[in-house]
Each structure stands twice: as structure tokens, then as C-alpha cells.
Amino acid sequence: MLLWRRNLKINHFSYSKGLSFPLLYLIIGFLVVLVLPLLIIYHVDQVNSSITTDFVAPELQHSKESVLLLHTFSGESVIYSPGVADLADLSDRALCSTTIQPDYSYLSRIKVSYSCSVGDVIGFELYSYLKMKMPGFSKESEFINQLILTSDYSNNPSISAETNSHIRLNQFATSREHPNSALLPAKGVNISPAFLPSVSPSLWNGEEALKNQTRRNIRFDESHHQTRWTAGSDGSFQLTMNYELATMSVQREASTWSSIKYRFIQYMAFFTVFAFVFDKLNDFLFQCGVFASFSKLEKINQFKKD
Numbered sequence: 001m002l003l004w005r006r007n008l009k010i011n012h013f014s015y016s017k018g019l020s021f022p023l024l025y026l027i028i029g030f031l032v033v034l035v036l037p038l039l040i041i042y043h044v045d046q047v048n049s050s051i052t053t054d055f056v057a058p059e060l061q062h063s064k065e066s067v068l069l070l071h072t073f074s075g076e077s078v079i080y081s082p083g084v085a086d087l088a089d090l091s092d093r094a095l096c097s098t099t100i101q102p103d104y105s106y107l108s109r110i111k112v113s114y115s116c117s118v119g120d121v122i123g124f125e126l127y128s129y130l131k132m133k134m135p136g137f138s139k140e141s142e143f144i145n146q147l148i149l150t151s152d153y154s155n156n157p158s159i160s161a162e163t164n165s166h167i168r169l170n171q172f173a174t175s176r177e178h179p180n181s182a183l184l185p186a187k188g189v190n191i192s193p194a195f196l197p198s199v200s201p202s203l204w205n206g207e208e209a210l211k212n213q214t215r216r217n218i219r220f221d222e223s224h225h226q227t228r229w230t231a232g233s234d235g236s237f238q239l240t241m242n243y244e245l246a247t248m249s250v251q252r253e254a255s256t257w258s259s260i261k262y263r264f265i266q267y268m269a270f271f272t273v274f275a276f277v278f279d280k281l282n283d284f285l286f287q288c289g290v291f292a293s294f295s296k297l298e299k300i301n302q303f304k305k306d
Contacts, residue, residue, distance in 0.1 A: 037270035061131035073120040108245035119235040123153035136184035145194035146220040147213040152227040159232040162240040165225040
């Protein structure tokens with residue numbers, strides 16, 4: 001009688017006795033298949049820690065803590081700060097007024113206007129301290145001051161300028177070895193008090209203010225801005241700032257359970273690949289006669305004869 005079987009798996013094994021080379025090869029192979037995926041995911045985790053990505057909408061509030069520098073065609077500069085009237089000497093101060101128009105239907109947009117009795121303006125530098133609140137960045141009811149610097153210049157003296165400023169959250173890792181320093185929740189220096197002009201009017205300057213802001217790994221910065229100038233000269237200047245924060249993508253540290261699932265999925269992916277390669281390598285070595293062996297079917301036939 002002729003028996004025919006489909007998908008018959010022939011398992012090879014060595015008949016060498018004792019601690020032979022085939023046995024060492026088998027032990028080393030299993031160690032590679034089991035341990036190497038662990039080493040790989042450990043290295044990957046050091047480079048790119050397990051993180052989760054969320055989309056959140058930050059809230060924005062205006063603060064009186066702002067400093068406006070206006071540069072004139074004659075080369076002079078004047079300063080205005082609504083929160084600290086005597087921030088500069090009397091001869092360097094600008095006579096201005098501030099108007100805030102929050103859009104309560106859209107919590108991530110605000111409009112601020114500065115009307116100044118200054119003529120022939122060709123440029124401005126505006127250091128605005130905006131209050132930000134976002135889940136994971138600050139506490140539920142806490143707004144944190146963030147310095148937003150906007151500056152622009154015109155070729156001709158102007159009577160007004162309107163700027164659209166877009167702001168986003170930036171997350172910077174201190175180094176490759178410390179990627180978690182750029183992940184939410186923000187803590188430590190990332191939520192420390194801002195270098196406000198009202199706190200240190202005699203020490204405040206633009207350079208120190210920027211240093212205080214940029215030392216934070218997690219912070220809000222201006223991504224880009226666009227200014228429309230109106231040329232002219234009538235002894236006055238009006239600057240209108242439109243600040244906007246869009247819904248943004250943020251990165252957080254994964255929870256313990258999420259981290260376990262993340263690493264398990266990574267491990268199984270590498271384990272499956274290595275196990276498949278090792279299995280095919282075994283078949284190839286036995287078929288090439290590298291190891292002296294006989295198949296499982298041959299052993300069964302030999303047992304029946306005996």
C-alpha cells in the first residue's frame with residue numbers, strides 16, 4: 001500500500017554524544033534568538049523612549065508684562081512697558097496705550113494693540129509674556145508665563161504695522177541619553193517663574209529674558225510671523241499683534257502599562273524574525289551535511305526494525 005502525506009515536516013537532529021559542536025551551536029542559537037531582541041529594544045528605548053502622542057488645545061491669556069521697543073528712522077529707540085512705567089529713563093520712554101481684545105469663543109487667540117505717540121517708526125521688538133495653560137504642561141487651573149519675542153523692520157517710516165504671530169510648543173531633549181527631559185509633564189525649570197520686568201525692573205533686559213526662556217526644554221515659542229506695514233509719517237504709530245495657538249501634537253511619557261505593552265510588541269517583532277532566520281539556517285546546515293544527522297522518519301523506521 002502506498003501512503004502519501006502532505007506538508008510532512010522532517011526534523012533533523014545530531015546523533016553526536018556529549019557536549020558536541022552541534023549542541024553548542026544549538027545553545028548559542030537559542031541565546032541569540034531569546035537575548036538579542038532584548039538588547040535591541042533596550043538600545044531603541046535609550047534612543048527613543050516609549051512615548052505617547054496626544055493632540056491638545058492650549059489656552060492663552062494676555063499679561064501686562066510686555067516690553068515694546070520702537071526704532072525710528074533717525075536711529076533712536078524708545079521703550080514702553082504697560083506693567084512697569086519706569087522701566088527706562090524718561091528720555092527713552094514712549095507714550096503709548098494698550099488695548100486687549102480677547103476672543104472668548106476661541107481660547108487660543110488674542111489681539112493686542114499698542115498706540116504710541118512716536119513717528120517715523122521703521123522697526124519694533126516686542127517681548128510679550130503670554131500666559132499659557134495646557135493639560136500636562138501646567139496644573140489644571142495654572143497659567144504659566146511664556147516669553148514670545150516678535151521683531152520686524154520696514155524699509156520706510158510707517159504709521160502702523162499688523163502682525164500675525166503663530167505660537168507652538170517645542171520639546172527639546174537635553175541629550176540623546178536623556179530623551180525624557182523633553183517629554184510632558186513639564187516640571188522643574190520648565191515651569192519655573194519667568195524673568196518678568198515687574199519683578200526685576202532694574203535687572204531686566206532682552207538678552208537675559210531670552211536666556212531665561214530658552215533654558216527650558218519644554219516651552220512655547222513663536223513658529224513664524226507675518227507683518228503688514230503701512231508707510232507714512234504723522235507722529236504716531238500703531239502696532240497690532242494677533243497671537244494664535246492651533247491645536248498641537250504633544251509627546252508624553254507613556255504609562256507603566258503602556259510601556260510594558262510597547263516593549264512586549266517590540267520584543268515579539270524581533271523574536272519572530274530571529275526565530276524564523278534561525279530555523280531556516282538549521283534546515284540549510286543539515287541539508288548541506290554540516291552536521292552528521294538523520295531524520296526523525298529514519299529513526300522511526302530503525303526503531304521498527306529493531
